[in-house]
Amino acid sequence: MNKKKIYSTWFLVPAVVIFMVFFIIPMVTSLFFSLTVWDLKDFTFCGLDNFKTFFGEKSLSISVKNTLIYAFLTSGLKVVIAFFIALFLTSKIKSKTFIRSLVFFPNLVSAVAIGIIWKALMHPSKGLINTLLGTIGITGPNWLGDVNLALFSVIAVDVWKGVSISTVIFIAGISSIDTSFYEAASIDGATRWQTIRHIVMPLVRTSTNTIITLSLIGGLRCFDLIWAMTKGGPGFATDVLASVVYKQYAAGFYGLSTAGNVIMFAVIAVIAFPLTKFLNSREVYN
Numbered sequence: 001m002n003k004k005k006i007y008s009t010w011f012l013v014p015a016v017v018i019f020m021v022f023f024i025i026p027m028v029t030s031l032f033f034s035l036t037v038w039d040l041k042d043f044t045f046c047g048l049d050n051f052k053t054f055f056g057e058k059s060l061s062i063s064v065k066n067t068l069i070y071a072f073l074t075s076g077l078k079v080v081i082a083f084f085i086a087l088f089l090t091s092k093i094k095s096k097t098f099i100r101s102l103v104f105f106p107n108l109v110s111a112v113a114i115g116i117i118w119k120a121l122m123h124p125s126k127g128l129i130n131t132l133l134g135t136i137g138i139t140g141p142n143w144l145g146d147v148n149l150a151l152f153s154v155i156a157v158d159v160w161k162g163v164s165i166s167t168v169i170f171i172a173g174i175s176s177i178d179t180s181f182y183e184a185a186s187i188d189g190a191t192r193w194q195t196i197r198h199i200v201m202p203l204v205r206t207s208t209n210t211i212i213t214l215s216l217i218g219g220l221r222c223f224d225l226i227w228a229m230t231k232g233g234p235g236f237a238t239d240v241l242a243s244v245v246y247k248q249y250a251a252g253f254y255g256l257s258t259a260g261n262v263i264m265f266a267v268i269a270v271i272a273f274p275l276t277k278f279l280n281s282r283e284v285y286n
Contacts (some may be wrong), residue, residue, distance in 0.1 A: 027265070034259040039252070050259035060260075061237045063244040067267065070155060070226075070240055071219030078166045078210060078215045079160045084161065086170030087196065100171070107164040115228025118157045119144065121256050147237040154229050154238055158222065166211045173207030174200060209279035213272065220268045241267070 034050055036043040056062045073274045087236065089100055106114065121128045122143035130140030143153040177200065201208075223242035226232065232239035239247075241264040248257035 030258055030265075032263055032264045033255060035255075037255045038258075039254060043255075046255065050255050051263070053261050055258060059239070060244055061201060062236050063241050064237045064267070066151060066236075066238065067220055067240040067242075067264075069151065070158075071163070071216050072153075074158045074162065074219040074222075075212055075215040075221050077155075078163050079211050081159065082163045082166035082170050082211065083145045083204075083208070085167045086174055087200070088186045089167070090171055090174045100168075103167050106161045106166045109161075111161065111224040114157065114161050115225045119229045122153060126180065145234055147234050150230055150234060154226055157229065157242060158219070158225055161225070162215060162218070166215065169207050169211055170204060173204035177203050205279075207275075213276055213277060216275070217268060217272055220271065223232075 002094075022266060035045060035047060037046050037050075038044070055064075085103060087102070089096060093099075119233065120126075124130060124140065124142040127140075127143075129143070133140040139196075141149055144150050181199045181203070182195065187200055190198070221242055222240060223246065224259060226238055226243055227246070230238045232243040241260060245257045245260040245264065248260060
């Protein structure tokens, strides 16, 4: 018995080593350097000054608000849109495989490429979107240049890109539901909406929880799409935690950027762990 325990313990050693090297040590190191003013040669301990600066400067603190808006809106929209697309793609329609391929296509293209393409499409004077709006007599807005509209324009593109993988997860969940549930609902005279509300929605809650968690974490740490489309502008309208961290690091404020990394990790942890626990407690198993 002891030999078996020792033998099984050795299988855990590589996982523990990898976890320590790639997670624990970098996390502790980041926490330490967030309390210093440092460069590539030396460091000076400064306590919580970096964190005070981060939340004291409007240009930095606004990134926290933008990050939360971005994460929650993209996550919520992906869940709702992907669910109804998945319902459509699991119904009795022709060319189902072809339509699924079209839906999944945006996920095959890099976020940077998508950002560049949509930036061109949203150009205020030469972009295809405003050109089409102009043909029907509508003056299109400056999608990425208006401080009140830029963040929501990027959110729309993120949802367009990310809804594909969410749809695939929902399709897998809906396809796994036993047909006996639908047969029982039909016998009882349930309408299509009642079937969706009382059978499909509860039984795909595992898929819903997965999508909420993944999309929320992805939104909280998103950088590439935002940087490709707006670089955090106009002004600070689309700055999020990840873009601020990058800007501070590029400007040579290494301690401040490290503090931003710690804040981003804390925000993700504080939101993701309790949310995951809450969602898992409400799952319904098929």
